[in-house]
Amino acid sequence: MVDVFKGMKLKWVLLSTSRNHVLKKNNKNGVLKEEIRYFELSFHKKNREMVLGSYLPYLLQKGKEIKEKNKTLKLHTVDYNGTDYWGSINLDHPASFDTMAMDPAVKTALIEDLDRFSRRREFYRRVGKAWKRGYLLYGQPGTGKSSLVAAMANYLKFDVYDLDLKEIQCNSDLRRLLIGTGNGSIIVIEDIDTSLDSAEDDKVTLSGLLNFIDGLWSSCGDERIIVFTTNHKDRLDPVLLRPGRMDMHLHMSYCTFSGFKTLASNYLRIQDHQLFDEIKGWLDKVQATPAAVAGELMKCEDPNVALRGLIKWFHNRANTEMQDGSLNIK
Template sequence: MALSVEKWVGFGSAMAGVGLLWSRMPEHFHEEARYIISSLVPMAMSYFNPYEQVIVPEYGDERFRRNKLFDAVSTYMSSVRLEGASRLKAELSYSSKDDPVISLDENQEVADSFDGARVWWRLCPKASKNRGSTIITLHGRDADEEPRCYRLVFHKRHRQLVLSKYLPSIIQQWRVLIAENKKRQLFTNHIVNGRPTWSNVPYNPSATFDHLAMDHAKKVEIINDLTAFKMGQDYYSKVGKAWKRGYLLYGPPGTGKSTMIGAMADFLDYDVYDLDLTSINGNADLRKLFLETTDKSIIVIEDIDAIDVELSTKRKEGKAANGGEGNDNHVLIKVCDKEIGKSKVTLSGLLNIMDGLWSACGSERIFVFTTNHVDQLDPALIRSGRMDKLIELSYCRSEAFKMLAKTYLEIDDHSLFGEIGRLLDETNTTPAEVADSLMLRRESNDEIGRVLDEIGGAPADVADNLMLRWKRKRAADECLESLRETLKKAKMESATPPI
């Protein structure tokens, strides 16, 4: 017992001597010693710890682009690996079956197996890098904040298996699942906590090219152009151009510009991104949104003539210094000095996305702008090579009317076709106005429905029934007669000089 006490006393004396010696050392020695200890301790712990981990963050370090591997892991976890999690999230699916979408909740861990290797996944929430310190925010978001991430833990002997086979297999399964469950989406941008982001809903446009009321030759030309673009990856690579194409749809309101976009999306099976410039803080946010769009997508800016894009302060000062003279090419559009919407996005920033350095980020994208006043757009925006095709959607004429009659009334010919065609050529009537006149009234639809109920069977089985054909013909006669009277009235009003 006495010997043990003596040992502890000796150990205490030795430690006191070490402490005294440490205090006598110069400060730079302290710093070097701390650096060596801080380096050796993790190395020693890593040597004895048999497990390693891989972090899959939701965004990259620069926070500029979403990490696709994070989405791949999320899809993989939701589809096949949720056993063992005590807390899950459920959202309503927009599919036809309305099945709930189950996903992993934050701070939950699940296990997985691959080729005999056991791994563990955990979804980690957002966290501050410097806990306890004051966080500086930039544009409403934390400047020093760790994004959400998946943490993958595995035994170090499975390192090569995880990196070279397991993670690539997750990516392959993700691509297969995306292809199998592919549904067109309509995206719109908005601000969440000061950060621009996309939100989306399922998009199933009812209109196709068969429903578009326009010149047949022009329609075939557009379809052939879209087909050539979709199949043109090798060509664009050969000539050294970004795989993209620009369309400008212009014409009076009601001529089918939005319908054309839906038909293009249906034909190509592309997603649509409806870009609202007025809700974007500046060019940096515009680039971020562009980088988050997917390949095989249509990026739409509607009514580009109704958006007022601000000049930067430097350009404003330069213009004022020149007595009001300046380069108006930097202003996108300003209609009658009426502020319809403002954006801090500059024309040069928008053009850089479309046709500059950033246009090479991503592929198989189509830009579609719409306008009611093509003559008021900046020439830099619609020059050849930037807007590859300018498509005029004009008033309804005889050929377009026959297409609408076929769609709405299911007739190819009628005694009133000739007169209505001449009236359409003499008046400026939009396809939307003609379509409204050709829609069967509720009472006509109800009457036809009652006939079908009385006869029984599907419409295809009773198409030759004289009674049903008579009812449909009478409804078509009423619609065409109403359209003729509307066109006559419009012709008289246009011929009457204003008082």
């Protein structure tokens, strides 16, 4: 195959050779013949510096991009019978930033932060810090915290490691689990406010978790993201909240009108409707999670029926909250 790079002509040839391996079995010798295939690159000697300095790095980068594009993401869970205490399945979650019904400003800030993190390998080495980043996702159940983790994984092409602290027997096991995670991965610790509540003397401790997050063991690997989720940020120990552990705090809010429009586009494939103004008014009065709104939109494919059903749901929700005195006017 002939390739041309910046006016330079290069030739690739696929070659094959064989190698014999001597095998011993039952005091008898056997020979196993192995075929080795490889490419040979040839070019004019005057282009040597360009090939080594530009062409080969370009090929390696392109190869990495193709590999990441075709990568099958994995969801890993704690399994004491698995390799390095991890078991895995394919991660087929379809969530993306385009489908996330969240505050646009928060979404943009997160994407920019992820992009900055992924390209700063040399920066982290220069300042003497482990190449990792911590995020705290907090908000009521149904606001999309788990879906956002999947969207982050799909965006970065990172495997996800679901770390349930209540399943871990001791701090040393926690360190082994950390060592077993691959580079370019997202470690998820959900419901961090309750994960350590029932910790016994032989279970994971807060100090063990802190060493896991930013102690010496945290430098065993590159390009790692740790995501914590909680429904109650106010219950977290302040030592967990500081930069270096939870670098960015993201509030997953109740459904806003912009979030509703994203859901309407996802579920009903509409960008506008005559009932949108009425729904905006309800969203200004009644707190509803994106999951609750999506659940109503899923009930019918006809936009008119689905939106009227959502308005009826808002009406019933408001009446219920007025009766028990819990209506929260924004």
